[in-house]
Amino acid sequence: MFMDYVDLKYRPNRDEIIAEFRMDPNGVTFEKACSEIAAESSIGTWTKVSTMNPSIARKLKPHVFWINNKERTFKIAYPIGLFEYGNIPQLMSSIGGNIFGMKMLKSLRLEDIDFPESYIRGFRGPEFGIEGIRKRLKIWGRPLLGTIIKPKVGLTPRQMAKIAYDVASGGLDFVKDDENLTSMKYCRFEDRVPLILEALDKAEEETGRRIGYSPNITAPADVMEERAYYARKHGSKYIMVDVVTAGWSGLQYIRNLNMGMIIHAHRAGHAAFTKSPEHGISMLTIAKLCRLIGVDQIHVGTAHVGKMVGSIDETCEIEDEIEQKFITEKSGEHVLEQFWYKIRPTISVASGGLHPGGIPKLVERMGSNIVMQFGGGCHGHPGGSRKGAMAIRQAMEAVRDGITLQEKAKQHKELKQAIDKWGVA
């Protein structure tokens, strides 16, 4: 029973997981490669085995039901019985696993996955979602403005707390650690968290605004748990996880603790497998998995405004995917249909090389239901971090009031200094 998995007449049923791939075969026909990918990612292997039986094939055989030869894309419908509910590593070991290493392929990219309701029910999704985050910070109708404290590492807890206070009193809503700062000798997690929270409490009292701090708990899972509870004990409402380098097993563990904390997801490392349009896994897929598991906010790119990769189209597709309840298929763009049922939306974080001069273009491209984060574009301000925060706030007000940054800068010297240094995107 050596099977052909290609059947272009097959119509997927409502309980199947659909995956779209892009592929370049190596010495075999496109159809043959599609069939072998379907086999390797489910019940098959490279040769006929005596232990296979018709009942397994009937229940669990996937179907390659759609091929676009010109685009070199195809779709596979996988029976739900191939997967364990609530287990993302298992999902990825199946449809994002061995297949990337098959000799008969030059390249393979997992573009998107469409999940049926039954699979989605196995996950919690975000505990807060966009509404919950906005409620907590009491901010509606505009982007949330945050900073990553810089330099990435090297500051003492006291120095960080001072900077946190400066940017908060300068007007930002949100302060976070950088992706490579966890707990170092000169800046232990346990020392930093209470000091920064205290500094922000002071700023909250003085300004009457609410300000969040997201400490980076990225570590082995047990250490992440300890750090999350420690942060909560000291009054933090947020935790941050580097979701790619920590991995799905640790991220799901933390989410499933259901701790009543907003989870901020940094995506450091994603581009090792998302960057090539020909090979690897799309950032869209990663972002969907993060929403499913339940991160409340995630870095999705800057729609080509900042220093990192990610086109306008790609960033906006990801933003839609994690924000909307129903996604319609966009065939040219490898976006599959998705109904999110009771899963709350995740807010998109734009971060990486942003400065005040980029804000109008960013809002034009991504709308105002996002978090904007400024690292160098805040602390690199000629007047220091507080002035940097003020300039960011001023640029935001200009967009709100429908005037140009240049216009606004006439009355606001912090913004003027920022656009003199970095320009307007």
Next chain:
Amino acid sequence: MFMDYVDLKYRPNRDEIIAEFRMDPNGVTFEKACSEIAAESSIGTWTKVSTMNPSIARKLKPHVFWINNKERTFKIAYPIGLFEYGNIPQLMSSIGGNIFGMKMLKSLRLEDIDFPESYIRGFRGPEFGIEGIRKRLKIWGRPLLGTIIKPKVGLTPRQMAKIAYDVASGGLDFVKDDENLTSMKYCRFEDRVPLILEALDKAEEETGRRIGYSPNITAPADVMEERAYYARKHGSKYIMVDVVTAGWSGLQYIRNLNMGMIIHAHRAGHAAFTKSPEHGISMLTIAKLCRLIGVDQIHVGTAHVGKMVGSIDETCEIEDEIEQKFITEKSGEHVLEQFWYKIRPTISVASGGLHPGGIPKLVERMGSNIVMQFGGGCHGHPGGSRKGAMAIRQAMEAVRDGITLQEKAKQHKELKQAIDKWGVA
């Protein structure tokens, strides 16, 4: 203080982490791109920030100290203070993180990392290592012979137990689950593990040999822990983790439980970022991190004998790296020096498309200090799984006795049937 991180006169000190990269810049000079990569992976960002101070730069600034323009490779020495001991996600968020997504790079590949003693001390390494595994199975001087029960998923626990018994009595040393089998309705982890262990106990009694079973615990970290303890309670000496799809945080958590079980690492998903020679992270790096954390056995490829990618050179370099105590630098092959101190060796697992006819070539290329695993190449035997196991054992004996498979097949019809079906590699 906008810094240049390139200093080709710099000599790394003994307490620095050295990383070798391969890179293709996008619109900037090679040197400029090297410098920006060093910055982004440590203390810098895209613009000068007011919060940087000379003491941070002095203590934590990395140096690009070696550039090979022809090969497009370079090395960076990172001060140890940039890293948290015992935290692999943090390491990867630093030197395997944002840098892959920088717009100024066409591609970037992390080739290797050389760890100093101080960093290595933060990890346990394998609890058993090669000696410990061999002692447990009482097998010396030859490769360990294992099978993955096939089909990958779909069998009931009873069917799996029957196959396990068949291959064990046929002569194999080791039985494992496939990478996408965790706990499904028709094959729950809790049902499968006791039944398979019982079947192997019976085979052990009948044959007088020891036979291992490695159940796949891959899941959210808390579920992995439950499953690992469950397997141990029922007498299993092994657990298996899909290390790439589970991720570093979950893997470290499981290893740090120090449960007295041999950890088998499957690498499903690695090729999404290891396959391109130009971009991503090398499998050598992944294997080193796994040894450091402490997996006892890991899939490293089949030296081009099987169905998966991985050249002879690459597979053998990885095997050396995880098996030897001291690795000398091989500059043409992107292998850095590494002294492993007290970290035990990890055994290399060759798996993916192997059959009896490949055994001589595999031993010739990889030596006998390996685990060989056969899936289709066992259960695809015309006589079934037990005959498949016998054929594998016979091929192994032929190699031990220095005769050809064809010669051996004259007296052993199981081997003859196997090489009639699949040939000799």
